[in-house]
Amino acid sequence: MRPEVSVIVPAYNSATTLGACLAAIRAQREPVAEVIVVDDASTDGTREIARRFGCRLVESPVNRGPAAARNLGIRASRGEILFFVDSDCAPLPDALGVALRIMRDEPDVVCVHGIYALEPMFDDGPIEAYRLLHGHYWRRRHAGRVRTTLFALCAIRRAVFDEVGGFDERLRASEDVEFGDRLGAHHGIVLSAEMAGRHDDDSRLGALLRKQFGRSQLLIPVALAERGPAGIRANSPAAVALAALAAVTLPLGLVAPALLAVPALALAGFVLADPGLLRFVAARRGPAFAGFFFAVHFLVQLAIVAGALAGGLRHLRDRDFGPARVVEEHLSR
Structure with a gap:
């Protein structure tokens, strides 16, 4: 049946x-x-x-x-x-x-x-x-x-x-x-x-980045509620970290142009952090589109980092922000 x-x-x-x-x-x-x-x-x-x-x-x-x-x-x-x-x-x-x-x-x-x-x-x-x-x-x-x-x-x-x-x-x-x-x-x-x-x-970059920023604000509160092993992750943690490193070290170029090597290396590491993704995109759409892909991907990772930090800070200030399980545990203490 x-x-x-x-x-x-x-x-x-x-x-x-x-x-x-x-x-x-x-x-x-x-x-x-x-x-x-x-x-x-x-x-x-x-x-x-x-x-x-x-x-x-x-x-x-x-x-x-x-x-x-x-x-x-x-x-x-x-x-x-x-x-x-x-x-x-x-x-x-x-x-x-x-x-x-x-x-x-x-x-x-x-x-x-x-x-x-x-x-x-x-x-x-x-x-x-x-x-x-x-x-x-x-x-x-x-x-x-x-x-x-x-x-x-x-x-x-x-x-x-x-x-x-x-x-x-x-x-x-x-x-x-x-x-x-x-x-x-x-x-x-x-x-x-x-x-x-x-x-x-999503078909517009601005709307995509706003959505990623908004959604990622719940990453930390939801992670705190998880009881089992970490589940599926859409992005490589190493790639996210290297994208953030490239962004925060970019001002070093104002101190000395040679220090631009730091964000450049971080950016290269970001692209190579998930070699399977690089091969997949290049095979499907060619090297030129792969360059466009990783430029957009870099901005998306920055939006995710910014949103996660904003959400984490919000959760520290307001324990009602997040899953009901976390809120209930906080209230029971």
Whole structure:
């Protein structure tokens, strides 16, 4: 007997991408019992698109973020398997089938999540190409048994939410990482390179850097909440550190031009810190694009460092900033 599958699509101002997302869900080779779009107080045509596709629409009166939207979808659904798809992701036709097969063949696995395909949902230029190359590379590199969950494209047994709880609604980023840390302590999780979806990613540099700065503010509080081994990391810690070193040592050139060798060496180390990434980008897009890729990648690492430092300082001042587990432990002392 095939398990009953409920698809849950959290959406906020997703009119540009939701149609392609729902069309891809409709094209899945495995049948689904229902498609639930959780509208997180959108101000565009998101709700109208969901109705046009015949989806069940759950509406939040105020914008509360993806964690709260997913929890609303869970409560509204009935399936034994919940298939989460972000509204800017179009799963390939066999994505759900891959997840169901893995959970059938490996009984201890309760959650299977996938990777971004190299082909975008819509081709929006070189910044998006950077994002998709990097996103595809690091997800594929970690494929296999993991302790982290990434819910952009993810199938999971409904029963686990009764056991480990839902998403932490205090978090507007890293909520799936925090959830995965709780889940992975007791259950099998697989990141499958066979389960893929086309993604509509950031296409403007300024917007990308602002998003990375904002999201990375929760890196330190979420890391403090982790109980198991460190999960999936999108960026090499060495590369992040070398990018920061290159930036902070650049003013040495004002003291003596010869001291510019320090940031130059740090920058070279940054590019070479993950040789697999360098080979992957050069093989896919050529040396010229690889140069562009690492220039953007350098700026992204600086945004991540700045955001993590800002978030760490904020957490020191305000212990309510971070996952509920950390806040509860602080209050219990």
